Amino acid sequence: MKRFTLMTVMLMSVAFSYAKTLVLYYSFTNNSQTIAYNFVDITGADIQEIEPSEEGLDYAANNYAIGRRLMNAINSNPNSEASYPAIKDVNCNLADYSTIIIAAPVWYAQMAAPMQTYLFKHGAEMAGKNIGLMVSSASSGISGVVSDAKRLVPGGNFFSENLWIRSYQTSNSKNMINNWLDKVGYYDIEASVAPVFKDNAQSITYNGSNITLGGSGAGLAVYDMAGNLVLSSNGSSANTDNLYPGVYAVRAKGFSKKITVKANK
Ligand SMILES: Cc1cc2nc3c(=O)[nH]c(=O)nc-3n(C[C@H](O)[C@H](O)[C@H](O)COP(=O)(O)O)c2cc1C
Known part of the structure; x- marks a missing residue:
């Protein structure tokens, strides 16, 4: 914890x-x-x-x-x-x-x-x-x-x-x-470099290809481990297929999550 x-x-x-x-x-x-x-x-x-x-x-x-x-x-x-x-x-x-x-x-x-x-x-x-x-x-x-x-x-x-x-x-x-x-x-x-963050996300889910915000959350940003913004969306989802394999931080309003993008999706 x-x-x-x-x-x-x-x-x-x-x-x-x-x-x-x-x-x-x-x-x-x-x-x-x-x-x-x-x-x-x-x-x-x-x-x-x-x-x-x-x-x-x-x-x-x-x-x-x-x-x-x-x-x-x-x-x-x-x-x-x-x-x-x-x-x-x-x-x-x-x-x-x-x-x-x-x-x-x-x-x-x-x-x-x-x-x-x-x-x-x-x-x-x-x-x-x-x-x-x-x-x-x-x-x-x-x-x-x-x-x-x-x-x-x-x-x-x-x-x-x-x-x-x-x-x-x-x-x-x-x-x-x-x-x-x-x-x-x-x-x-x-x-x-920064999306518009609207409404709290209740959750962030990742299926290996798409990031999806739960609830009425909108606006998400994906950062690499050096803190660089690599992907952003003003909506409630984003596709990670163009990202290099690696670990990223996803931020939405009120919620953040670590995801691992794998090769050969
Ligand atoms: C040492 C010095 C050199 C200056 N040289 C120039 C210059 O070459 N050309 C110009 O148009 N104004 C020149 N000025 C005037 C300033 O650029 C101008 O008054 C400016 O608005 C000052 O900004 P500040 O109030 O943020 O210091 C000079 C002022 C000083 C103190």
Whole structure:
């Protein structure tokens, strides 16, 4: 019984830890922060701020002297950690998220230095995840920021289009985000990794080929043992004939079950 309960909890946590969005933001004068929180209002995503270790610096003073120095340091040696300004520790587990939105300002036509630091350290952990950029600038375009993101997150699955919001448009950013999400198919991206779970399932049965939910349960997801979603349905059944043989976790609302898909069905 104990083992069954533990297994159930493990399966549920595998399932629940998938298909979530995290917004990472860095902001010096709060425009990117406003944009990031507007994204959260719309989608319910989790949010995490990136903060420089050194507080109180004025990156814009003396004709942007500090900002320019930080960007020059990165550009002169982008492969060395020492080139990136220190940031405060960030306490979030990227493995929990399937989509990561990066919100940051343009500095000297590139991604602001503190966000680059975070991505330099953690970009490799974002391989295979959906990545979208929301970039704030006074007037410059965002292609330099996109290049930085692709350099620092080489395995990222980037949205077809990123969002550029000029400083004066910040107050309209909610509308712009909504339009962007529709355009890039954000809700389809999310749906492709998570079914709509409706009504509690009373049971999950598996006959070696079909998974069927009992009661009025609808919406099921099948995960491999690495936690990857491999099959989903908004209905009450799914066929496993295209899955490789192996052990999988099936999740429905209120119920989960381990199944073994055999070869030569
Ligand atoms: C160091 C520094 C460099 C900047 N470089 C540019 C730039 O090259 N092009 C531009 O359009 N805006 C530039 N800006 C302006 C910011 O991108 C813009 O004000 C943005 O809205 C700030 O976002 P934030 O409030 O999230 O920090 C720069 C700002 C700073 C502080």
